[in-house]
Amino acid sequence: MSEAESNVALRQTPLHAMHLRLGARMVPFAGYDMPVQYVPGVLKEHLHTRSAAGLFDVSHMGQIALRPRSGRVQDAALALEALVPADVLGLGVGRQRYTLFTNTAGGVLDDLMVSNLGDHLLLVVNAARKAADEAHLRERLSELCIVEPLTERALVALQGPRAEEALAALAPDMRAMRFMDVRAMSVMGEPCIISRSGYTGEDGFEIGIAATAAEALCETLLRDPAVAPSGLGARDSLRLEAGLCLYGCDLDETTTPVDAALEWSIPAVRRAGGARAGGFAGAETILRELAHGAARRRVGLRPEGRAPVRCGAELYTAEGDTASIGRVTSGGFGVSLNAPIAMAYVPTARSAPDTRLFAEVRGKRLPIIVSSMPFVPTRYKRSPTRSPL
């Protein structure tokens, strides 16, 4: 396909005009014309999010309501448990959880957030996977649930240590929320779904709002000098520092949750011996790997030198080895660390922190050290801020 043709086909989020007005550099991403950076650039946007607050348009992501035909949200939760290895039934009203759609081989079809909104579940899925996810949900759950893509909604992420104060000016009730809480609340007179979560490792919020009201909300938030518009470039460098997976790079249909070091997302109730053990696609493989381990594992890597080691770089046990033992799946520059960082899959025997490996970059073997993640400590708000009185 020629560039011109692919541009014609690109979709726009409800905030597209705002991005252009703010001087964003637009790039194609998952079929959308998206801002990769604004005028200040990736480095400043990244650092500003860590020190104050970044505002990200993530409206390209899929928001899908899963409504139980019975009217009881527990029925939707149980139905969804056939597709994900999470405790959805135990997810309280107003709570959110990270989970994975698995395939019959135990691989990952997508990673997602699921929220219990009392009378239905709300799923947030990756842009590149949303059509496939919707089809998967419809095919498997239509008898029990109505699968409703929320196409007329925008989603914006406000992330960073000053996100709370910026949002509290518009929605004071959100101060009571803690990490992974979800609330329906009115912001500037608009009904919003706010979750206290994100993709940066910082405290922050994702705000679902009507497409027609999104720009006014963003304009208002951007009037706060603490809040700066931030693009996909900073979003990627922030998530990598936080050790978070990017679907299509660090996760795909051939990686299992145990390979990916995401077993923390599979609770005891879904594991062998649990009350609702298994029952999701690929359970046989995944439960076996939970008990006995997987052959390979996702790890963090820190190159010893300054050269970034990018996605696709092959890894070796020794400098002179000919057989690659693994491959980098995400790699770049940790802006807050002022050093290169990466993620890769390596044999489990070589996955312990401080293991020294070699990465091939432009024909050279560069030393690289297995490192625990996150690379930058996360600053999630696990307990609510108390009111002054």
Added chain:
Amino acid sequence: MLKYTKDHEWLRMDGNMATVGITPYAQEKLGDLVYVELPSVGAMFVAGAAAATVESVKAASEVYAPVSGEIAAVNDKVVAEPGLVNAEPTGNGWLFKMKINNPAELTTLLDELAYKALTE
């Protein structure tokens, strides 16, 4: 007078010595640079061969030798401070100097007008 390549390098001649860098257009397209890898002094390159690498947060890009020759000097300042290439791409953000061995190759380069036309 700068000469340009279609791959967005610039070149400034002083006798038989060429100073090479990336154009303001290139640095703008690449965004904030975080890593620069330069060739060794004494290394020989033919025109069009990858001689240096500049990397932004997200991606690595090769810098090609605009003409054939031997590396005579490299700019260690941009290795220590890659952002200098963004700030002063045709000044203190130069990458390397090469002693050229075939002046006839200079005629294959673009002048400012031709390069401008390419990037508009």
